[in-house]
Amino acid sequence: MAAVPCKIDEPRTVAFVGLGAMGWGMAATLASGAADSTSVASPVLVWNRTTSRAEAHAAEFGTACAPTLAAAAAADVIVSCLPTSAQVAAVAAELGPRLGRGGLWIDCTSGEPTATRAIAAKLAAAGVRMVDCPVSGGPAGAASGQLTAMMGGDADGVDAARPIVALFARKKVVFCGGLGAGHAVKAVNNALNAAHLAVAGEGLLALAKLGVAPAAALDAINGSSGMSRQTLERLPREVLPRRFAYGFKLGLMLKDVSIAVDGVGGGEGRLLPAVKRLLEDAVAGEGGDADYTRLLRTQERAAGVELHDDARAGEPYAAPPYVPGPPRKRPKTSGP
Numbered sequence: 062m063a064a065v066p067c068k069i070d071e072p073r074t075v076a077f078v079g080l081g082a083m084g085w086g087m088a089a090t091l092a093s094g095a096a097d098s099t100s101v102a103s104p105v106l107v108w109n110r111t112t113s114r115a116e117a118h119a120a121e122f123g124t125a126c127a128p129t130l131a132a133a134a135a136a137d138v139i140v141s142c143l144p145t146s147a148q149v150a151a152v153a154a155e156l157g158p159r160l161g162r163g164g165l166w167i168d169c170t171s172g173e174p175t176a177t178r179a180i181a182a183k184l185a186a187a188g189v190r191m192v193d194c195p196v197s198g199g200p201a202g203a204a205s206g207q208l209t210a211m212m213g214g215d216a217d218g219v220d221a222a223r224p225i226v227a228l229f230a231r232k233k234v235v236f237c238g239g240l241g242a243g244h245a246v247k248a249v250n251n252a253l254n255a256a257h258l259a260v261a262g263e264g265l266l267a268l269a270k271l272g273v274a275p276a277a278a279l280d281a282i283n284g285s286s287g288m289s290r291q292t293l294e295r296l297p298r299e300v301l302p303r304r305f306a307y308g309f310k311l312g313l314m315l316k317d318v319s320i321a322v323d324g325v326g327g328g329e330g331r332l333l334p335a336v337k338r339l340l341e342d343a344v345a346g347e348g349g350d351a352d353y354t355r356l357l358r359t360q361e362r363a364a365g366v367e368l369h370d371d372a373r374a375g376e377p378y379a380a381p382p383y384v385p386g387p388p389r390k391r392p393k394t395s396g397p
């Protein structure tokens with residue numbers, strides 16, 4: 062069937078599908094950007110499986126709640142941000158045929174490239190183009206619009222999507238290649254994220270057992286060549302204060318690393334499969350809904366000690382023993 066050009070010459074009605082940790086903020090920044098945009102019409106429609114969340118979004122951000130997928134089909138463009146490609150396929154099967162020919166589907170889920178191409182083929186049969194457009198930046202980046210988007214697709218779809226994506230991915234929009242390329246890059250990005258966290262965690266645990274305080278070690282490393290986003294932010298902000306609340310689920314991280322290993326070819330190496338095994342252990346121990354920074358709990362269990370930030374300057378560091386169960390705050394000692 063001949064491809065139908067996407068409608069790009071007038072403001073398009075957009076429906077955002079999936080108001081989770083990421084979609085909530087992305088739909089809000091999209092809606093605020095739409096007010097000054099010639100590409101996106103106001104109000105932005107929002108649909109969520111649990112309708113009360115879409116109603117709350119509409120009340121807070123001036124979006125319009127689509128109570129059903131049929132109501133979301135009034136849009137020219139769908140932006141989806143769902144857990145995996147399986148949910149995207151299910152929603153697309155119901156919503157895709159209801160969209161008009163010339164419609165556009167921008168999938169911001171961190172999805173699986175092969176599944177994405179299969180979904181796109183079915184949408185194409187209904188005259189709807191699809192681009193993959195996973196994002197990076199976490200819930201805080203979603204709320205502030207400071208996301209990086211990784212796009213894959215054909216030139217017509219990417220050109221049509223770009224002005225819309227730019228409204229919620231204000232940090233950077235990168236064209237990665239054909240359909241599925243964005244999802245492939247995102248999977249590798251997250252595999253690196255998990256790998257950096259895991260390697261830094263192992264290093265800090267070894268140093269803690271030697272009597273080096275994790276905060277002191279991070280201070281040195283963050284002025285040196287071993288630093289990463291994990292040593293600069295996740296370890297000092299989430300792990301050492303025992304917060305473990307970045308906002309990204311362990312199960313979703315395992316999904317991404319599995320895509321990098323099994324779907325993108327990273328399994329041919331040595332390191333990424335090891336990271337995947339570590340994440341499988343972490344999901345088994347902590348549960349898939351736990352924050353991904355609780356990967357460190359699995360490493361702490363193996364090391365027999367925990368990483369805390371309460372060392373006193375100049376004093377030898379005594380790493381507290383690993384205690385099973387929910388992460389605890391170390392009891393404060395009295396004194397100056």
Ligand code: NDP
Nearest residue numbers: 079080081082083110111143144170171199200308309313
């Ligand atoms: P959440 O678990 O917070 O939200 C999931 C969303 O999907 C909710 O809106 C949920 O609806 C909806 N949903 C779940 N199952 C279904 C279903 N069967 N049918 C329809 N809707 C469904 O996930 P995130 O927002 O964290 O992640 C979304 C995507 O973004 C994932 O692919 C993730 O890997 C990726 N991502 C996440 C980041 C993060 O830091 N959190 C960062 C970058 C990418 P309901 O409210 O009804 O449960």
